[in-house]
Amino acid sequence: MTSLSPPANKLWWNEPIEKTELLWISLVFVWGLVMTFMMPFWHITGDQNLSTETYRTTPEAFLAKAQKMVDKYTVRKDGPRQTPVVKPPAGSDVYLVARLWDWWPSLELQKGQSYRFHLSSMDWQHGFSLQPANINIQVLPDYEHVVQFTPNKTGEYSVICNEYCGIGHHLMIGKIYVVD
Amino acid sequence: MDNQQFRVCPDTGLKFFRSAEALMKANAVAAVVFLLVGGIYGLGVGLTRWPAVHLLQADQFYLALTAHGINVLLFWCIFFEIAVLYFCSSVLLGCRLAAPKVAWAGFALMLIGALMNNYVVLQGNASVMFTSYAPMEAPPLFYLSLILFAVGALFGCFVFFGTLVIAKNEKTYEGSVPLVTFGAITAAIIAVFTIVSGAIILIPTLAWSVGLISHIDSLMYRLVWWAFGHSSQQINIAAQIAVWYAIASIVFGAKPMSEKVSRMAFLLYILFLQLASAHHLLVDPGVSSEFKMFNTSYAMYLAVMASMIHGLTVPGSIEAAQRAHGFNSGFFEWLRKAPWGNPTFSGMFISLIGFGFLGGITGVVMGAEQINIIVHNTLYVPGHFHATVVLGTTLAFMAFTYWLVPILFRRELIMKGLASWQPYLFGLGMSGVALFMMGAGTLGVPRRHYDISFSGTGGIVHEFPAAANTLMALNGLSVLLAVIGGASFCIIIVGSLLFGKKLGENEKCSVSMITAPPAEEAYEGIGKGPITVPGTLVLAMIFFVSFAVYYFINWKYLAETWGIG
Structure with a gap:
């Protein structure tokens, strides 16, 4: 009797399990426990645990907070779009606006210092993708997600969008500079 | 029972009822047609993401994506699954x-939905991707077409359950x-859950797109949409x-190593797989870590x-049968x-290896919070x-189709x-597609992205490592190979249905279409010592x-990036 026909033994649930199967099931079960354990373990010991601190917001309210930061801490203008480059104090709140189709403003951060990033979208869903650090976070409208970042290397970083957001999706790019 | 109602397959002894036969043919043919259409679009996508070609x-x-x-x-997989x-x-x-009439009505709804969807997308203002994330909006017909398709598939599931009841009663x-x-049955139960989730999200979205509802919450949309979107992959x-087990029995006369283990494993799918939306929301705002960790694991x-049990028992059952046949x-x-x-056989086995090594391991690794x-x-x-x-499901279905051509279509x-x-062309091409895309992804290359050279931004660019461009070119070459493999499949199948030699009602096919199971005694003493399938x-x-090595390598990659809290 094959898998295409009813089991030959009507009481198939009483048949013994093959040794190979038992061995494998035990191994795989333990492996599942190991993988389950790794996630809380990393919460305790790892440095990369995404905060879940989130607030309801509106595009207007969020943009107003970002504008306030830009007015206060802009140090220069940058690139063909004359994007303000903001140098917020270490440890402060940093507002990054996602909208069709740019990340606003540009930022200058200090290596080894921590910043409270606030992420939200003015319109559709976007994907915060920090390269080459390869940190990827979903950005939604009406939600303000607060994430703490601690840059560990100096250099020029790009924020690209990796959630499809219409015909200009591939034009959406912003800059973060990390300095000593 | 009236003999006119069914025929007995001369090769396999299986009974084919006329009512079911025509429906299986219709669904399988529709599936292959949509595979062909989707494959052509895939070629456009692959050639555009090849930086040196950048076709579209x-x-x-x-639109093509x-x-x-x-x-x-949706269309290829689900039409085939109904068959x-x-x-x-x-x-x-x-x-x-x-209820064959209900089954035909379901087929008609699915076909109308699929055609309508292709029409709407081709109009150009419904390029919202498979996920159609609100608040990005598509025309109402886009959502309606998916709802029609899903309702049709639900009819198919009910006909399936009804048939089980009839078989039991008769x-x-x-x-x-x-x-x-x-x-x-596992697939059909998950399908019902999937379709209900689809209705819960797509019906309000349709109402929103025609102006009856003013707001769709983006996070709620993602949570419920993925209960539909991911569960459809669990179908x-x-x-x-199920097709792997079927092919193991067809080609080798294999029996399950133990019915209990294999059935329990299917049961685990129903119990633990279907609420799979959480692992799409692991980096979303507003979702707690406890929710993410619990639901992903x-x-x-x-x-x-x-x-992993099926991954052992399917080749294990083949090995046992082969050993019992004398290859010990x-x-x-x-x-x-x-x-x-x-x-x-080769399609099924490449599907098994590719699904496990390339698809399975990576899926679990990236599903860690x-x-x-x-x-x-x-x-x-x-x-x-x-x-x-593709490597897993599509290749398994292709492998099964080769067998169905003489058995079902005569x-x-x-x-x-x-x-x-x-299967080798398609399997190799698709393995390349999977590997090279994953490699590029590790270097940060985004998905669903038209131009990673950022040539249209007026000078704000990001330079990916040079290897990323090489990987995208290799991906393009792999796409070509996979498309040659996929096109060969469509040509062979459609060609066989149109021009293949017709087999008479009682005419046996030229090759052995089903292998007799080895005798029970032949299973005695196979393998090495107590291990029957070494x-x-x-x-x-x-x-x-x-799996274990790759899993921990990824934790190491993670540890090297910025501190995130």
Whole structure:
């Protein structure tokens, strides 16, 4: 009797399990426990645990907070779009606006210092993708997600969008500079 | 019972009821047609993402990507799965199909939905991707077309369940349903859950798009949409594994190593796989870590365990049968002497290996809450699911189709030489697609992105490592190879249905279409000592070590990036 026909033994649930199967099931079960354990373990010991601190917001309210930061801490203008480059104090709140189709403003951060990033979208869903650090976070409208970042290397970083957001999706790019 | 209602297959002895036969043919043909359409769009996508070629314009690219995803992920897979459901109920249980008219109505709804969707997307203002994330908006007909398709598929599920009831009442089989049917029941139960989730999200979205509802919350949309979007991939897994078991029995006369283990594993899918939206929300705001960790693992990764069990028992059952047939020496004689020129077998085996090593491992790794930070929405994700849905599901369905041509359609296969190569072409091409996309994703290359050279931004660019461009070119070459393999399949199948030699009602096919199971006594003393399937155990251990090593490598990658809190 094959898998295409009813089991030959009507009481198939009483048949013994093959040794190979038992061995494998035990191994795989333990492996599942190991993988389950790794996630809380990393919460305790790892440095990369995404905060879940989130607030309801509106595009207007969020943009107003970002504008306030830009007015206060802009140090220069940058690139063909004359994007303000903001140098917020270490440890402060940093507002990054996602909208069709740019990340606003540009930022200058200090290596080894921590910043409270606030992420939200003015319109559709976007994907915060920090390269080459390869940190990827979903950005939604009406939600303000607060994430703490601690840059560990100096250099020029790009924020690209990796959630499809219409015909200009591939034009959406912003800059973060990390300095000593 | 009236003999006119069914025919007995001269090759397999299976009973084909006329009512079910025509429906299986219609669904299978529709499936192949949408595979062809989706494949052509896929070629456009692959050639555009090849930096040196960059074939399409941006609007065409996003249109093609939307159409590619929906045609293959939904239409090809689900049309074929409806055919599989009817096969696993009516044919395997030797029973008439319940309510063929309802089944035809379901087929018509699915076809109308699929055609309407292609029409709407081709208009150009519904390039919202397979996921159509609100608040990005598509025309109402886009959502309506998906709802029609889903309702049609739901009809198919009900006809399947009805057929099971008829078989039980009319006592067309004894004892429990066959394992393959059990797998199909798993698929159908998950399908009902999937379609209900789809209704819960798509109906309000339709109402929103016509102005009846003012607001769709983006996070709520993602949570519920993925209960539909991911679960539809769980239908694929359950159906694909049912097909693996079926092919193992067809080609080798294999029986399950133990019915209990295999059925329990299917049951675990129903219990632990279907609420899979959480692992798409691992880097979303507003979702707690506890929710993410629990839902991605169910505290024990029991659904992963189920897949790993099938991954052992399917080749294990083949090995045992081969050993019982006399290929009992060494670790791998059973595998060496398998019919590698038979596309039904080679397709199934490549599907098994590709699904496990490329699709399975990567899926679990990127589903770990924190590792997802370095993977989410990069090209790694489509790399992963091309290994599961294409290398796994699609290749398994292709393999099964080669067998169905003479058995169900009563035509001889044409171009048998090409057919024996086809799974290798497609398998190799698609393995390349999966690997190179995952490689590019590891370097941060985004998915669903028209231009990673940022040539249109007026000078604000990001330079990916040079290797990323090389990987995208290799991906493009792999796409070409996979498309040649996929096109060969469509040509062989459509050609066989049109021009293949017709087989008479009682005419046997030229080759052996089903292998008689080895005698029970032949299973005595196979393998090495107490281990009846040592070769499979070795393969499983290689798999396990690869899995564990790769898993911890990714934690190391994660540890190297910025501190995130």
